[in-house]
Amino acid sequence: MKAGGFQVMVRLMGLVRPLTGYMLLAIVMGLLGHLCASGITVVGGRILLAVLYPDWSSGLEFFLILVFVFALLRGILRYAEQTANHYIAFKLLALLRDRVFAALRRLSPAKLEGRDRGNLISLITSDIELLEVFYAHTISPIAIAVLFGLVVVFVCASCHVLLGLLAALAHLMVGALIPIVTSRLSGDDGLHLRRQSGELASYVLDSLRGLSEVLQYGQGAARLATIQRRTATLSACERRMKIRGGLNQAVNSTVILAFDFAMLLLASSLCDFPGALIATLTLMSSFGPALALADLGSTLQRTFAAARRVLDILDEEPVVTDIHGREAVPFHGAAAEAVSFAYSGEDILQDLSLEVPEGEIIGISGRSGSGKSTLLKLFMRFWQVQKGRILISGRSVEDINTDHLRSLESYMTQETHLFRDSIRNNLCIAKLDASQEELESACRQAAIHDFIQSLPQGYDTEVGELGDTLSGGERQRLGLARAFLHNAPFLLLDEPTSNLDSLNEALILKSLHTGRRGKTVLLVSHRQSTLGICDRSYSLEHGRMS
Ligand SMILES: Nc1ncnc2c1ncn2[C@@H]1O[C@H](COP(=O)(O)OP(=O)(O)OP(=O)(O)O)[C@@H](O)[C@H]1O
Ligand SMILES: [Mg+2]
Known part of the structure; x- marks a missing residue:
């Protein structure tokens, strides 16, 4: 995170305050939803035990119903979580747009006449839009991943403290270490891609608007060559990102499998069979929230850059301020x-x-x-x-x-x-x-x-x-x-x-x-x-x- 990123985040979070209730609702729904998802796997394991071992066969019907209820709840809770998150995000986007327009009214006309007015267009369109990522897909997923991670660690630790430690390590790797490292490695590719595709779009639009000049001065071939060159650069950048994305997924899957396997080995040496089964299934089914954070690293940097530009506009002092409360004068020259x-x-x-x-x-x-x-x-x-x-x-x-x-x-x-x-x-x-x-x-x-x-x-x-x-x-x-x-x-x-x-x-x-x-x-x-x-x-x- 760049310098000032923390302050940006604090200010963005500050805007959520009036909607804290919805945010908590989203977090609770998300947490319960993931618990249900894990519950399906873990109870499934318990059902397996009941089928394999007559000693464990009591309550089979109850567990079957439980799996069904978990599945049903999982869908409902996911829907409720997403609804609450998007309600917050779009409410806040509306609020931010309102504030930005109020700021522009305050800053105009000087600001709109100034030489950087081209950037204002991208600010009131794409920059504000990007903040949706922060409000709908960042705050609650992080909270959910942390809380859910703690539940998983607690469940595993209740079998044996070492299993809890292993689960904590697994979640830290997948939810924090890998996203941070990959975002460092991917650098600014995402940012470049976005900026360059924006530039290409405006170059094409500019060429279309100036079509008569382009034709008159025989610039068609040169313009086309530039468009092709830029498209090729974009494709190369996108290709690099896709390859890296694929690699990330491979690394994530390998790390998760390695931890699952380690858990199986450690749990079978430390606990009885049911305990080992529950601990392993719990860990296996628990990486959803952490994986949701995997892509966040690169998007967060872009989001903060956009947020900084939006907040700067809100803070900017106008060249002239409106005057009120003076007496009217008739015009005399x-x-x-x-x-x-x-x-x-x-x-x-x-x-x-x-x-x-x-x-x-x-x-x-x-x-x-x-x-x-x-x-x-x-x-x-x-x-x-x-x-x-x-x-x-x-x-x-x-x-x-x-x-x-x-x-x-x-x-x-x-x-x-x-x-x-x-x-x-x-x-x-x-x-x-x-x-x-x-x-x-x-x-x-x-x-x-x-x-x-x-x-x-x-x-x-x-x-x-x-x-x-x-x-x-x-x-x-x-x-x-x-x-x-x-x-x-x-x-x-x-x-x-x-x-x-x-x-x-x-x-x-x-x-x-x-x-x-x-x-x-x-x-x-x-x-x-x-x-x-x-x-x-x-x-x-x-x-x-x-
Ligand atoms: N918002 C602005 N920011 C910076 N410089 C500006 C801005 N607006 C105008 N200028 C510059 O100020 C100078 C005077 O501009 P102005 O538009 O007042 O000229 P003008 O006398 O009306 O010219 P014309 O006869 O071509 O209309 C120009 O050099 C112009 O480039
Ligand atoms: Mg003039």
């Missing part, structure tokens, strides 16, 4: 006051000041990567400035309720994200209770109403995954319609016209200019024609306005 900002050490804005007076349209241009979108995000308070202040109505955004700030601002991002849903629902995220008139008015303003009307199902047309069925300009105008529908006094528009033809651009600029009804607009654009409607425009250069 915005400003940036000597603002400096860097993304984890990468300076973007330096000592930047900007005035956005109420009712005016302010334009910002500047080369790609100069920090224009970043500045808009600072007005939205998606990130925290390192120096200076962002002001709304003369008050720092750090001092305005987050919900209120969002209601003062309509932000149209540079890339409009469309959900796999109808056009109506995609627009209504900006105003959940928007009426048809409001929708249409916003869409007219964004010059997209006529297009929507021309679709077979109008506003109820589905836009497909990532809005793939729409053109770039159509997506952009839907983004703009969303921002208009939100109907906030301060509009932040990031490249609202970059994908539009000049006719649609002119329509939108006209509605922005004449139909804004006192709204204040901060507009980022590379196009001179768009910047033309601004009351004032600035250029962002070397982190400053000029």
Whole structure:
């Protein structure tokens, strides 16, 4: 176990506390189930005695019924144990998902914009899923193996103390020593296999998504070769693991047989025949729970690595925290006051000041990567400035309720994200209770109403995954319609016209200019024609306005 593995385990166990009753139930059921399974073999031995020796023949019927009852109970108890374990596991997965989503809400939007967002997907899918192994197949099996081992040692020791010692040794070997040694030997193969197959899947998906680029630049053969090479590496890794798995099984079976044989020899020299028979049968039938731990070594390391990532997210401090309990302010203009900002050490804005007076349209241009979108995000308070202040109505955004700030601002991002849903629902995220008139008015303003009307199902047309069925300009105008529908006094528009033809651009600029009804607009654009409607425009250069 790596450093910190113990703490991870303690925290994971801590989550089980409200479900302790179910956990105990699973352990008791599992223990009783294994006792029944062993009981079948041991009582079977007793029945054999009764058949072979007339002295032992009394109670034969009782033992036959007992075997039947044990068999029946074994099935029921196993079912009950698995049900309790999976109930715990899935309850806790739901709880963890809930907590992770709560953490992501707390950490967003900065976390979701950050450069490691790709890892977040695997965290909220596969990492959490892996914890099922811990809750359903780790805790109670270990407890059951230990308790059951103790019962077996006790039964054997009741024949002779040396037999008890032999049983203890056998269980330690099969349940602890062999799993630890094999997990050391197998190293990180399991981890590699999982990671590499994940990478291969995303490489294939990436190739499919970029199929037109792959075809255009003649990269098909090269991509295929890479896929084949990776598949071959995966197969080799899997082969190694399977061979090792087979070897492990062989070693386990040999060790178990050796101990059974040793028990038979030792017991026959130390006890009478019935005692020797019972002790040997008890040991022979007792390795089920210990064998269940055999594969745990390699999976546990993966589980703890996944758990560590999940717990890290829960512990992470957000870049910005939501603000509550402040007084609402009406909108009277915005400003940036000597603002400096860097993304984890990468300076973007330096000592930047900007005035956005109420009712005016302010334009910002500047080369790609100069920090224009970043500045808009600072007005939205998606990130925290390192120096200076962002002001709304003369008050720092750090001092305005987050919900209120969002209601003062309509932000149209540079890339409009469309959900796999109808056009109506995609627009209504900006105003959940928007009426048809409001929708249409916003869409007219964004010059997209006529297009929507021309679709077979109008506003109820589905836009497909990532809005793939729409053109770039159509997506952009839907983004703009969303921002208009939100109907906030301060509009932040990031490249609202970059994908539009000049006719649609002119329509939108006209509605922005004449139909804004006192709204204040901060507009980022590379196009001179768009910047033309601004009351004032600035250029962002070397982190400053000029
Ligand atoms: N979440 C982030 N983490 C780290 N760096 C980032 C992040 N977002 C943006 N950057 C970097 O910050 C710089 C400014 O990005 P920004 O998106 O603000 O530029 P921009 O002026 O809007 O460019 P464009 O005109 O191409 O849209 C870029 O170099 C970008 O790579
Ligand atoms: Mg940008």
